[in-house]
């Protein structure tokens with residue numbers, strides 16, 4: 001008896017199987033969730049929209065709340081880009097954020113790797129000591145840092161701006177946790193193959209934690225790019241300012257030039273976008289496990 | 295190639311000693327398998343030989359020199375890990391060539407060597423692939439290739455097949471054995487699987503509780519187990535162990551069965567454990583060594599495993615697959631004298647008698 005002669009009720013229910021599952025009506029909870037997300041999205045985008053909008057306005061229109069400038073102008077951009085100061089701040093910020101990022105990626109991971117993969121007496125204490133520095137806020141540290149920079153002659157220099165951030169407890173902690181996912185077998189296999197410990201770290205362990213390194217690089221770059229308090233305190237001369245410090249002083253004492261600040265801010269988001277686009281490619285999960293059992 | 299020996303090797307983690315004096319000599323070119331239950335110290339021994347674990351006391355000799363204080367790379371050994379430990383971010387070629395990085399060979403020689411090893415393992419076509427594009431068996435082959443490429447004096451394998459499915463395991467087992475016959479390098483192979491040990495080894499080292507229980511050829515450890523542990527561990531299904539009492543003329547099990555054995559006058563009356571393999575038990579109509587009712591039958595095709603409830607506990611026997619007894623049948627079993635093993639009831643040490651000396 002073929003399927004066709006069967007009474008309809010017994011026929012294999014192809015139609016039923018092919019039919020799309022009935023669309024679930026979106027329930028109330030879901031609608032509320034979407035609404036909240038939507039509002040959150042607006043709240044996050046608005047400042048950026050206003051930043052760009054203000055940067056296209058003439059000074060007299062700055063305190064007007066409208067989103068579309070009445071007479072859009074790129075005058076502000078020409079002014080900021082031709083102003084030598086902004087150029088200097090931009091270069092300063094690039095140098096500082098880049099050097100700090102490289103330093104963190106190298107040294108945080110070196111220390112994190114050591115704490116993770118080597119058993120030595122006092123290891124736990126060192127780790128706890130590093131972690132505990134996370135509990136001290138920057139505001140408490142700037143005065144000791146300042147006094148230290150002063151006595152060492154680091155005030156108003158790149159080194160002075162950078163030294164507190166060249167390594168971070170957070171980065172060390174992050175890297176230590178990620179190195180836990182690198183199997184010891186990988187390291188021991190390399191040891192048997194004759195690599196020294198530094199080579200193992202660099203050629204075996206580091207490539208396996210690329211996603212973490214990329215995340216760390218993004219964090220550190222953004223953190224240093226937007227850092228304000230410490231660079232403000234440690235710098236004196238206008239040529240040593242970073243972008244945030246310099247921008248905050250745009251205009252003269254009496255009149256803050258918001259349109260210029262917003263223009264500078266808009267330009268200064270470009271490197272952060274580039275960094276994010278470059279490094280997020282590496283944030284691919286599951287790289288480590290691929291070499292283990294299938 | 296080199297011979298290897300261990301002298302009174304011990305290992306302690308903190309105050310806990312996990313290896314209690316291992317003595318072993320491995321001849322040049324020999325294939326030795328360490329086998330034992332999980333936690334018995336196989337990996338620890340292997341890792342000490344590799345130089346990954348410090349030696350607490352005792353000596354390791356490779357090729358006649360004491361290597362206790364040498365770095366792993368100075369020992370000229372290669373190791374294959376259970377998880378393969380091939381690097382996911384490198385191609386197969388890079389992975390295999392990894393062992394040559396510190397060799398100082400010219401690039402062309404390195405490439406030639408990689409090609410040679412890849413050809414030997416039949417993976418020339420796979421050299422450009424990443425590990426994620428390989429099957430489990432292929433990954434294990436890459437790991438073996440990486441170990442071979444340096445032409446080490448000793449190969450160490452730590453349970454390299456346990457992550458493979460049963461069929462692939464059988465196939466790789468054979469491949470490794472063939473490889474050994476071709477390259478002739480000394481191999482120490484760790485496994486918890488006695489079938490792997492029996493099928494691959496020139497000599498088997500059976501370990502338990504941080505001690506070597508017996509060293510011998512597969513034939514020796516199967517035919518003449520040194521103690522009750524080895525007897526129970528080697529061979530599947532396990533040897534049946536029956537509490538019994540031995541006298542000069544034979545053995546009487548505590549459950550009431552008896553069998554005549556010419557043990558001799560000086561044997562004395564003593565409590566023993568009588569060991570008999572399932573394969574050596576036959577159904578009988580006469581007076582048996584053990585009797586009971588059939589509880590479960592497991593047909594395997596050519597034969598059927600019969601689990602029998604007896605007064606002395608469960609006994610397993612192999613019956614002809616064509617005429618197996620039925621569940622609930624009362625059966626009596628007998629074994630030939632020469633297939634019986636006697637162990638001291640307390641220490642488990644094998645007692646020699648007649649054919650078992």
Ligand SMILES: Nc1ncnc2c1ncn2[C@@H]1O[C@H](COP(=O)(O)OP(=O)(O)O)[C@@H](O)[C@H]1O
Nearest residue numbers: 307312330331332333334335336337338339484
């Ligand atoms: N790093 C360690 N610290 C403490 N004990 C360990 C360590 N490594 C292994 N052991 C112990 O040593 C014993 C032998 O382990 P191992 O050699 O790994 O056994 P296996 O025969 O399963 O390979 C086990 O009891 C294990 O718990």
Ligand SMILES: [Mg+2]
Nearest residue numbers: 336337338453
């Ligand atoms: Mg083990």
